Amino acid sequence: MININDAKAKAAAMFIHFSQILKKDVRDADGKFAGSVWDISLKLGEVYPKTDALIIRRGFFRRQYACVPWSSVSSMEDEVILNMKGEGLIFGPTIKDHDFLIKRDVLDQQVVDTYNHKVRRVNDIHLLKVDHEYVIAHVDIGLRSLIRRLGWERLVDTLVKIFRKNSDYLRKEELVSWKYVQPVSMNPASMTMKLSVSEKQLSSIPAADLGDIIFDLTPFQRMGIFRTLDIHTKAKVFENLNFEEQKAILRELDKKEAALIVTHMSSDEATDLLEKLPQGTVKNLLTLIESNRSKKLSTLLGYSSDSAGGLMTTEFVSMAETMTVTSAIEYIKTQTKDVDTVPYIYLVDEKNHLKGVTTIRKLLFADPKETISKTVFPKTLYVHLHDGMKEVAYIMDKYKVSAIPVVDENKVLHGIITMDDVLGQVIAIAWRKRPSTPKGA
Amino acid sequence: MNGNGNSRSSNFWRNLLIFASVLGPGIITGSVDNDAGGITTYSVAGALYGYKLLWTLIPSFIVLAVVQEMNARMGVVTGKGLADLIRENFGVKITFFIFLGLVAADIGNTATEFAGVAGSMAIFGINKYISVPIAACAVWILVVKGNYRIAEKIFLLFSFCLLSYVISAILAKPDWTNVGAALIRPTMHFNKEYLSMVLGIVGTTIAPWMQFYMQSAVMEKGLKIEEYKFVLWDVIIGCIATVVVAFFIIVACAATLHVNGITINEAKDAAVSLKPFAGIFASQLFAFGLFVASIFSATILPLATAFYVCEAFGFEAGINKKLNEAPQFYVLFTSIIAIGVFIILLPNAPLIAITIWSQVLNAMLLPAVLISMILMVNNKRIMGKYTNNGFQNIVGWSTTIILIGLTVMLIISPMITPFLKLFK
Numbered sequence: 089m090i091n092i093n094d095a096k097a098k099a100a101a102m103f104i105h106f107s108q109i110l111k112k113d114v115r116d117a118d119g120k121f122a123g124s125v126w127d128i129s130l131k132l133g134e135v136y137p138k139t140d141a142l143i144i145r146r147g148f149f150r151r152q153y154a155c156v157p158w159s160s161v162s163s164m165e166d167e168v169i170l171n172m173k174g175e176g177l178i179f180g181p182t183i184k185d186h187d188f189l190i191k192r193d194v195l196d197q198q199v200v201d202t203y204n205h206k207v208r209r210v211n212d213i214h215l216l217k218v219d220h221e222y223v224i225a226h227v228d229i230g231l232r233s234l235i236r237r238l239g240w241e242r243l244v245d246t247l248v249k250i251f252r253k254n255s256d257y258l259r260k261e262e263l264v265s266w267k268y269v270q271p272v273s274m275n276p277a278s279m280t281m282k283l284s285v286s287e288k289q290l291s292s293i294p295a296a297d298l299g300d301i302i303f304d305l306t307p308f309q310r311m312g313i314f315r316t317l318d319i320h321t322k323a324k325v326f327e328n329l330n331f332e333e334q335k336a337i338l339r340e341l342d343k344k345e346a347a348l349i350v351t352h353m354s355s356d357e358a359t360d361l362l363e364k365l366p367q368g369t370v371k372n373l374l375t376l377i378e379s380n381r382s383k384k385l386s387t388l389l390g391y392s393s394d395s396a397g398g399l400m401t402t403e404f405v406s407m408a409e410t411m412t413v414t415s416a417i418e419y420i421k422t423q424t425k426d427v428d429t430v431p432y433i434y435l436v437d438e439k440n441h442l443k444g445v446t447t448i449r450k451l452l453f454a455d456p457k458e459t460i461s462k463t464v465f466p467k468t469l470y471v472h473l474h475d476g477m478k479e480v481a482y483i484m485d486k487y488k489v490s491a492i493p494v495v496d497e498n499k500v501l502h503g504i505i506t507m508d509d510v511l512g513q514v515i516a517i518a519w520r521k522r523p524s525t526p527k528g529a
Numbered sequence: 530m531n532g533n534g535n536s537r538s539s540n541f542w543r544n545l546l547i548f549a550s551v552l553g554p555g556i557i558t559g560s561v562d563n564d565a566g567g568i569t570t571y572s573v574a575g576a577l578y579g580y581k582l583l584w585t586l587i588p589s590f591i592v593l594a595v596v597q598e599m600n601a602r603m604g605v606v607t608g609k610g611l612a613d614l615i616r617e618n619f620g621v622k623i624t625f626f627i628f629l630g631l632v633a634a635d636i637g638n639t640a641t642e643f644a645g646v647a648g649s650m651a652i653f654g655i656n657k658y659i660s661v662p663i664a665a666c667a668v669w670i671l672v673v674k675g676n677y678r679i680a681e682k683i684f685l686l687f688s689f690c691l692l693s694y695v696i697s698a699i700l701a702k703p704d705w706t707n708v709g710a711a712l713i714r715p716t717m718h719f720n721k722e723y724l725s726m727v728l729g730i731v732g733t734t735i736a737p738w739m740q741f742y743m744q745s746a747v748m749e750k751g752l753k754i755e756e757y758k759f760v761l762w763d764v765i766i767g768c769i770a771t772v773v774v775a776f777f778i779i780v781a782c783a784a785t786l787h788v789n790g791i792t793i794n795e796a797k798d799a800a801v802s803l804k805p806f807a808g809i810f811a812s813q814l815f816a817f818g819l820f821v822a823s824i825f826s827a828t829i830l831p832l833a834t835a836f837y838v839c840e841a842f843g844f845e846a847g848i849n850k851k852l853n854e855a856p857q858f859y860v861l862f863t864s865i866i867a868i869g870v871f872i873i874l875l876p877n878a879p880l881i882a883i884t885i886w887s888q889v890l891n892a893m894l895l896p897a898v899l900i901s902m903i904l905m906v907n908n909k910r911i912m913g914k915y916t917n918n919g920f921q922n923i924v925g926w927s928t929t930i931i932l933i934g935l936t937v938m939l940i941i942s943p944m945i946t947p948f949l950k951l952f953k
Contacts, residue, residue, distance in 0.1 A: 196617050209843025237621035306608030
């Protein structure tokens with residue numbers, strides 16, 4: 089027991105709350121008053137950035153600021169003591185532009201918590217003492233840190249102890265490790281966002297959650313984060329937004345960026361979006377999209393949105409029926425990276441007529457030398473371009489398939505409809521009674 | 530991404546279309562402005578001082594327009610709510626005390642709204658122990674279970690009902706030459722009653738919580754700086770609507786009650802007293818306007834207050850979140866309504882004291898909110914090139930100083946009136 093408490097006490101001594109450093113008096117080497125702590129600048133680039141400089145303020149009505157390199161800070165106890173003379177400080181009416189200031193960019197600001205996938209407001213910051221320097225360790229988002237900032241920690245602690253000794257309020261701190269913190273402060277001049285190492289953490293968030301997160305932020309922060317994503321993540325996030333949100337993002341993008349995103353979206357999602365946009369905008373976008381892709385999209389746009397043609401995606405795996413199993417597997421390994429729905433493989437002749445359907449599983453267990461046409465299902469299921477959504481859903485449910493090919497009158501293969509396309513429509517109908525889609529889970 | 534209409538007429542239609550889509554925040558804020566508290570203040574002012582206080586509407590309009598324009602601009606430029614900005618720029622302590630005052634004042638204001646519901650329904654013969662609980666439950670269900678966005682649009686449509694005051698005023702047959710003279714010739718008396726009335730009118734016209742509401746409404750619409758001129762028109766139309774309604778309420782009460790020497794304490798009294806002079810129709814119109822305004826504000830006020838507090842302190846908030854996702858938000862929202870209703874249903878509730886105290890709290894809070902607003906709107910880091918110009922700063926700062934001055938005078942006037950009498 090005692091050991092644990094000791095360790096706790098030690099840890100407490102090593103951590104320091106940023107709010108408790110703020111406004112502390114600063115004295116120079118001779119003990120003369122130099123000003124008070126205003127902010128601390130950080131050296132970015134590491135997972136846990138180190139303190140770089142101390143910003144001191146003096147004067148009340150005519151405020152002046154000076155910047156002291158961290159090497160000149162000799163101790164930080166009740167007061168901050170510098171190892172230089174006060175005369176050496178250069179005060180100016182504004183703060184020099186620093187990359188990253190704790191108070192300006194983190195304290196009281198919103199940040200993205202990439203671990204819990206939420207937007208949080210920072211109440212305090214934990215600094216960890218390492219040798220002579222401090223590193224930023226956690227941000228505190230708990231209620232207790234708010235009370236501490238008001239200066240009522242002791243009072244409230246005592247009160248809580250009287251009523252519930254073991255309350256969560258006293259025992260649990262709500263901290264987020266800096267590793268998972270993405271600040272969203274913007275440089276007002278360049279409208280860019282400083283990214284910390286946690287940039288990588290952002291793309292680890294599922295696209296649907298990331299969409300929710302960026303819409304919890306202000307439009308500028310939203311675009312700041314969105315712009316830092318790579319094009320594939322952008323397209324994924326974009327697919328998961330509702331139309332109003334998509335429009336809000338599109339307004340901020342120039343046409344080239346918008347076209348690039350549409351190009352990287354799956355064709356059914358892209359068609360959904362284009363169908364709702366005004367004609368002029370669609371024409372503009374299509375001219376900027378690579379020609380093969382834009383042809384496909386314009387064809388898809390021709391089908392009504394609740395017909396099989398409107399539901400289908402044009403990304404699927406089709407192969408010549410004459411291929412051998414070995415070369416088919418090789419083809420899947422090398423050529424199908426962009427296709428989401430690989431389990432089914434559609435066999436076609438040279439004129440693209442649907443000849444049969446097989447699965448990867450079947451190919452893996454088949455004799456490698458055989459032609460793939462030997463592995464097909466006995467009955468080839470398909471729907472027609474103009475079949476309605478209900479029919480499609482009915483067939484998929486009846487035969488328990490997760491994807492179904494779409495053909496025209498001549499049985500030429502045009503696309504496939506997957507379970508999630510149908511599900512999306514069914515959910516839309518089910519939810520129509522509710523005014524808005526629920527957020528969060 | 531716009532169409533390619535070059536001709537003048539298509540430009541006009543396009544502008545009109547953009548305007549219609551931008552329209553809303555300013556006009557809704559303007560309508561909420563004339564809530565039960567506002568109607569009470571205007572009617573009491575009209576009954577007590579006749580047309581004398583009409584002049585205050587002109588400075589009120591200028592101040593209202595300048596302040597709301599700042600809010601709209603801040604919302605458009607930063608994309609953040611006022612609560613967010615105050616927390617981010619002034620830290621926890623200042624935010625806490627502003628919001629403590631705001632919550633206290635808003636509980637008082639909500640109580641006033643329910644008093645408005647009780648009063649107006651009493652005109653139609655419905656007891657307050659029936660009308661107030663039903664209204665409160667309706668408001669709660671509407672926000673928690675229903676669709677607030679649609680409700681807001683219906684309210685907006687309803688706010689045209691406030692024009693019923695225009696008819697009430699015309700039916701009261703006021704002396705228009707006196708009205709005109711009073712509007713442009715300010716009269717000032719340095720006694721407690723008159724000063725508190727002036728402060729009350731200015732205070733009810735620009736209530737602090739409205740600055741928060743306005744900015745959030747602009748922010749939520751996701752308006753952009755390119756649409757700014759439309760936003761500006763929205764603000765101006767909203768302010769005009771507010772002042773015009775206030776004008777006609779004062780005129781209606783002045784032409785009937787003041788002329789016949791009837792003093793009133795509540796907006797309901799105004800509706801009752803209108804009957805013998807302007808007819809039952811005018812009286813019921815007045816009551817109906819009061820009811821719509823009260824219920825509208827009784828919905829928006831608790832909702833907005835709960836929202837800003839959560840926004841500033843980082844709790845989850847929003848009507849699209851479930852109870853277990855945003856507990857603080859729903860607890861706050863429900864408690865504000867519950868306390869408001871409780872106060873009104875107390876037998877012998879000190880209604881007038883509550884109204885006055887929440888107005889005084891409003892007036893004391895307003896300078897704090899205005900000072901933080903002006904400091905932020907002049908901060909280049911926040912506003913970029915859209916900081917205040919000289920005129921806006923002059924109006925902003927002088928409003929703040931005059932309000933502080935009026936508040937101080939109101940507090941010390943009982944002490945100094947004996948001295949003033951010596952010089953007469």
